[in-house]
């Protein structure tokens with residue numbers, strides 16, 4: 230009977246739909262694992278396809294190609310090296326399953342299907358996959374392996390059934406996206422399953438960005454007493470060996486890595502950087518371009534872009550008009566200089582005046598106002614898109630979650646762009662992360678150290694500079710008030726009465742509710758951005774656009 234067993238954890242960054250590339254990553258990881266004397270290499274959920282493959286699963290050709298790629302990978306295990314446990318879509322009897330395959334001895338030795346398909350928040354798996362039956366453990370090299378797939382460990386049923394059927398070790402492949410609370414939630418559910426079954430658990434998670442989701446990795450192993458026996462790093466790929474031994478009570482992880490896992494502001498900042506980096510790299514953009522206004526949102530986006538791609542791939546453009554202050558010009562230039570990025574100034578006066586002239590006959594007799602203000606924003610947006618078209622860089626759009634929630638942005642203006650790294654950060658978090666970045670360069674970030682967001686940008690009153698002496702607070706409550714109300718309504722579904730009971734003025738709470746519902750039409754046209762919170766706009770928090778419901782306050 231096997232008494233010790235070496236499992237390599239392959240925490241890699243697959244590219245969605247790049248089956249040949251993902252198989253090549255798996256082969257390279259297997260070669261490395263063989264050099265480390267691994268018996269088995271474990272990959273993440275649906276690794277062959279990338280996670281989440283969404284409606285590609287509805288294409289029979291896609292599922293067939295994943296099955297073919299899995300068979301081809303199985304053939305490489307005929308050489309006597311390590312076996313592979315790898316996630317892949319699998320078709321059977323006209324249904325598609327979210328499967329994990331054991332590849333050994335040159336063939337597919339076993340297939341198990343995910344039972345519990347998540348269908349909440351950003352997950353939509355019931356739409357594309359069929360649920361599998363409660364699975365049997367898989368026998369391999371004298372071990373009985375229980376293979377619950379991601380959501381299968383979030384409730385007791387699947388793991389309980391595996392234990393009842395004689396599983397000795399739980400190995401869970403995951404595609405578990407990051408949120409600020411996720412690490413604690415994962416450890417809590419994993420410890421609960423270990424306590425219920427008395428079985429150790431190896432949890433392997435994907436790393437990297439995929440559209441609005443970012444996967445932090447942070448794979449780990451728990452022993453039978455719930456103690457953390459191995460911890461892989463977050464925010465990077467890793468191939469790490471865990472050594473397992475059988476003792477009187479069963480299997481235990483006796484050796485594994487013990488990496489530090491970033492938390493709080495550091496984790497949030499890294500999520501934004503890696504989400505942006507992978508969006509740009511996986512869509513093969515040469516770099517990015519963004520409007521640098523001298524304000525904090527574009528400054529932190531420029532810092533994140535530099536940290537993601539390196540200064541040489543970031544192009545910042547100041548687009549001044551008559552309301553742009555000298556302080557904004559100085560602050561934008563200082564920020565670009567500190568980051569070491571290319572910085573150009575393209576005044577927009579000629580375009581604003583040309584539009585003014587064109588529209589004068591139509592606008593005759595009407596008071597100047599929002600139309601003229603938004604034109605400035607649209608001219609900036611059009612200019613940035615022209616630079617994107619000419620040189621290929623993607624426009625980074627820079628609205629924070631407070632603005633996105635309140636509709637405080639111009640459609641076809643500053644909302645232009647391909648991706649928004651701060652879409653799920655409230656303005657108060659933008660301030661906190663800017664201070665953080667001035668004090669730390671998190672691992673893997675390619676930008677310089679020291680102050681990259683000049684203090685004046687952090688301390689001055691936020692303004693859109695679309696008219697004389699404008700500040701954000703002319704239109705919105707102070708950001709600490711706005712963000713507290715928004716978090717209650719958007720992230721926590723609190724009744725308005727509870728928000729008022731916490732001390733907010735009823736008219737302010739009603740105003741925020743109104744802005745939130747009225748601006749859904751803008752959010753439906755907004756660029757995707759990195760998910761950080763429990764409820765991000767995009768796939769997750771969705772309101773109807775036509776919506777006359779408003780909550781009554783007593």
Ligand SMILES: Nc1ncnc2c1ncn2[C@@H]1O[C@H](COP(=O)(O)OP(=O)(O)OC[C@H]2O[C@@H]([n+]3cccc(C(=O)O)c3)[C@H](O)[C@@H]2O)[C@@H](O)[C@H]1O
Pocket residue numbers: 599603606607636637638639640641642643693695704750774
């Ligand atoms: N339900 C609905 N479904 C579809 N479309 C709808 C709509 N309701 C209005 N609309 C359309 O949307 C238009 C209004 O939206 P929009 O044109 O964006 O303009 P609007 O939301 O009226 O104004 C933009 C706001 O963003 C603020 N802001 C803040 C920060 C930065 C910037 C900046 O630009 O740099 C701007 C600016 O001060 C102003 O308060 C309407 O004219 C109408 O055409």
Ligand SMILES: Nc1ncnc2c1ncn2[C@@H]1O[C@H](COP(=O)(O)OP(=O)(O)OP(=O)(O)O)[C@@H](O)[C@H]1O
Pocket residue numbers: 519520521522523524525526527528546547548549550553609627628629632643691692693694
């Ligand atoms: N003068 C400008 N030059 C270049 N880009 C600008 C300028 N004004 C606005 N933008 C772009 O439009 C976005 C929205 O700008 P605005 O200043 O109006 O609002 P904001 O949310 O306070 O952003 P920021 O804090 O970056 O100023 C900016 O982040 C920037 O990308």
Ligand SMILES: NC(=O)CC[C@H](N)C(=O)O
Pocket residue numbers: 274347352378379380381383403404405406
């Ligand atoms: N892929 C999945 O099944 C993910 C769902 C799971 N609850 C998670 O986010 O970790």
